[in-house]
Amino acid sequence: MSLAGAQSNLWAVEGGNKLICSNLLKLARTNLVEARVTSVSLHGSENKALYQVKYEQDKEQGLSFYDIVVIAAPLHQGMTNVSFENFEPPIKDFPGQYHHTITSIIHGYLNSSYFGFDDPKLFPFASILTTDLPNLFFNSIENICPVNISDGFRRKQPQEAAIWKVFSQEPLIKHELKTLFRSYYSVQVTDWAAYPHYDASVTVPSIVLHDNLYYVNGIEWAASSMEMAAVAAKNVALLSYNRWFQYLDMIDQKDLMHKVKTEL
Structure with a gap:
């Protein structure tokens, strides 16, 4: 991974690698709100979390409620400046730069x-x-x-x-x-x-910040690349889907590590 950015056989998408993201959004038929998220706050009952997401768009304030929220931005020492409210224990910036x-x-x-x-x-x-x-x-x-x-x-x-x-x-x-x-x-x-900035004392953050609140970028603290981000995104998509529909046997699979080692 340390040499990935300097190898001679790298490939890129003509027009910019950002086209991968924009075309995936089109294929998913998502409702994209182009705005800067300022806060995520916890609402709802004890049995069902509901998240209020506040954002700024064209100098105006907006908010929406969601059952599932995925954070796909670094939460280390003010990198994103998103506040988390009403969480116990509190969700704070992770250590590391x-x-x-x-x-x-x-x-x-x-x-x-x-x-x-x-x-x-x-x-x-x-x-x-x-x-x-x-x-x-x-x-x-x-x-x-x-x-x-x-x-x-x-x-x-x-x-x-x-x-x-x-x-x-x-x-x-x-x-x-x-x-x-x-x-x-x-x-x-x-x-x-x-x-x-890798350090042996810094741990990889959890992929689950709260019930149905997930964090993609924590995987960067194992290795940082587009490919690693794709792995984390797929894991979050599978985990959130299986937890939402209570397919718990797909999450805590018996002998999972044995299966992984066998496939490797």
């Missing part, structure tokens, strides 16, 4: 001589990973290979202008850009909370 990474997408000519290759044609790398060296201003460099139906698959040659993805701890300054690239046309910079 996310690691920020600067992603720079650069269209230009890589300076192969900086890596010891005076002739760009002899430069053999599509991805460059670094270790924790002092005074090194980047973590990794990767050639983003375009793939489309008309042109097929062709990686740009080192002497050609290509799209490069550079991970760093701080935004690259002009001198650093000129060190890595002979020349460049454009630079796009994104500062994002890439993945949790």
Whole structure:
């Protein structure tokens, strides 16, 4: 998982990986409310939980009631700023922080001589990973290979202008850009909370926060990726369905761990 973001055989959806989510929403025929959730409060009787979800939409306040709520956003130290009300025990932010990474997408000519290759044609790398060296201003460099139906698959040659993805701890300054690239046309910079700051003392949060209140992003504290998020989402969907319809034999299956080990 630690190398997943820098491997050379990664694939992406043309138009952006976000299209996976938007098309899944269309297939599910959901009623999507594009708003920022501000709070989730517990209502209802002891035998049946009912959740009031408050949100802000176009500077106006709104609320809705739901039988089942799934939180698909990180709840660690103010990452989401969603408050939970009327819960006992209280639901608070989990301990732990996310690691920020600067992603720079650069269209230009890589300076192969900086890596010891005076002739760009002899430069053999599509991805460059670094270790924790002092005074090194980047973590990794990767050639983003375009793939489309008309042109097929062709990686740009080192002497050609290509799209490069550079991970760093701080935004690259002009001198650093000129060190890595002979020349460049454009630079796009994104500062994002890439993945949790892993620590042996931090535990993985529960997937169940309360009756019919579920949490997807806790799995990031085991490993963080789109694939892991999909695994967590499927688990939550199955768990919430089986609990709602009281298919308890599907939840606490006899000899479940034995079955898993056998299949593996």
